[in-house]
Amino acid sequence: MIVKTVWAADPPKPPPPGEATRRFLAVAVDGPSAAPAASAAKATGAFKRYADTERLNLPDDRQEAPFAAGPELIGHLLRHLLGIGRFGWAYDVPVLGEWSGAAQAVTVRVHRPVPSGGALYPIEAYLAGGSGGSPAGLYHYDRAHHALQRVREGDHRTALLETLTAPPATPPDLMIVLTSVFWRTGIAYGDFAYKIQCQETGALVAQSLALTEDLDLSVRLHLDFDGALIDRLLDLPKGAEGALAVLVARHATLAG
Template sequence: MHPTTAASEAGAATRRYLAAMRNRGPLSIDWGGAPTRHKRYPGAVRTRLPWESGDGSALGRIGELLRDLLGMTRLVWCHQLDDGGEPAGRPPMLLTGRPAPSGGGLYAIEAYVAAGEPRPPGLPAALYHYDPVHHVLERVRGGDHTGALAGLLADGPAADVAIVLSAVFWRSMFKYGDFGYRLICQETGVLVAQALAAGGRLGLPCRAWLRFPDGEVDRLLGLDGAREAALAVLTLTLPPGGAGRPDATPSARELIERPVAGESTPLPKPMPDGLAAALHRACSAASPTGSPEPAEALRPRPPARAGRAFPAPEPATGIRAGTGASRRTSPLAGYRPVPLRGAALGAVLAAAGEGYPADLPGAETGPAATALCLLALRVQGLPRGAYWYDPARRTLHELAGAERVDEVATGRLLANTRVALRGAAAALVPAGDPVAGARLFGDRWYRMQQMEAGLVVQRATLAATALGLAARIHSDGANETTDEVLGLAGTPLRSLSFLLLGTPPTGGPLVARPMPAVVHEEVMPRSDESLTRTDHL
């Protein structure tokens, strides 16, 4: 473990990482080294979760929330295409689909749940791992971990349930190398947005925590911090009713001394040593609390060249973003070149620019570490161009006209991104200064900002899906050419992600169907002694 950097070097690991990522070459992928895309504790006691919360029970709501985070929710019949969107000449595939997008479809994030009687009733108090393949909770260690986890968060919040999102680094980095760390951080933010939307729909108020002592949380979960490490914590409040939580719960030290269940083998490789590993160590070593400073001091400001202002379109009404999770798809063959209704764009912008409950200063009133830029490619009532969105004033400030927007397609883009740009109606581009908060939060600022970028694009995606639109993240679109078009070049700001959205094709290579809601038997070997009483329901 490297020592904590001095204050004068705050953000040094971030700067080295960013410089390397700007000059990264083509991928060299050893598919033979690909790890499994989910983790299991094969000998652990398992509790089967309800697939839906139809009975209104606390356990049913938790089960549906976990399903909407990481569950296997769809069967996808996929005709394979090449990077240019043309048939690849290979047989079609039947895939399982998950609710939220993941870089390369590699699903590097796992979920651990601290919960138990009496909140919710019927679930023995313990630390659990969510197995998305079988939709069960696997008991990792007995004992009420909720209080110990909450005690490691700022202000020690009261919580009925805590969910920890961890990253299995090699699951993404075997393919993307050091760039995989950025994708992992953004994917964590995507899942935070998914949890907030699902929790709102299910009556489970949820709050995200991005600042905590990494090493202590990892030890409490039984993680080594090199193969897998905690990146975010979600605290949930269950509906009123029943007994409250006990006054006295085991301490973290007491719990760590208890045995943990063994995980499946072979174990994934540790994060390879390099600039991403150095950045992760610096993130973990940075102060989790930061220093008090007005939130506006860190919120990005528009570049000096921002021009005339337009009122943002009035958002369409009656949009419930949480309902879009089950219908979300990432189009492989681009979009139909259909103009986007102004009201639809207004709803997407409003969803992306909303505040959210988190420990990042200023997040309650809107994105605190990122700004939202827009490329209007074909939007009714809005001139084609690039804009800076001000969510507080609901205005769009012009950054570039139509002639400059076309330059985005000349950047270093993958073939599938070029195909998607031809028919997309708009692109949302979160932007921010990757080191602006380093003086307060050290290199951890990079991780928090990337998570917020993922949260912003997922909120936009859910709103778009609820409107019948399609959206897909193209990480290669966040590049120097895009920065030039947006007027960010020569400023501390950089594009962080790139979300294309538009009208999905009427046909296409994907046919997706939801998984059956009712499954009466686990499709896995099991022994009678590993059953809990909820397995018999």
């Protein structure tokens, strides 16, 4: 059977290629009205912190001993995902190889375990626990101080599970939400920033899977979820930061 479509007027013209993506990015990467300028972003916006909230300092995990369940394991995982790594010092020498002897401007770059486009590091981590030694509550990882900052009291794992399209049958011991501060990369890369942020999230997920091979922890990635609900639960600034991935973790021996 042949069906002929009859238009009462001229058929609508399709939008130009990429228009839907541009509309999304117009909100995603513009950031808040008070977003810092590109020259100040690394100094003022590289670290997110919550003022006047309880902080749980994570233990130093740099010894070689195996990590038990609890803050020690959480600290090891978060440090090697988003923690502070080496520092890079660069001197502003006008001509390569020449040194005038006068004081020169110094640029200090703070590096992380996983590479980031432009070394802008837009990804933040939020943690929800309550069993297997993990602290109960909803926390933000303060990577500048290697600590957890409490966002909400109580066990929020069930609420986070309800946002997943295919949640696990039983509550996990730990859930980690990776979010992106869109403008942090957007100020340098514009529309291309969202792709960079997605790639960086993928690199962080791969890093988490590699890390948990040597830990008593199994991790499963979830990319299909209700982002609006997660953003409200985390109280993220609308249009400036949003969830990109959810990691569901369970202690292998306890699960077995």
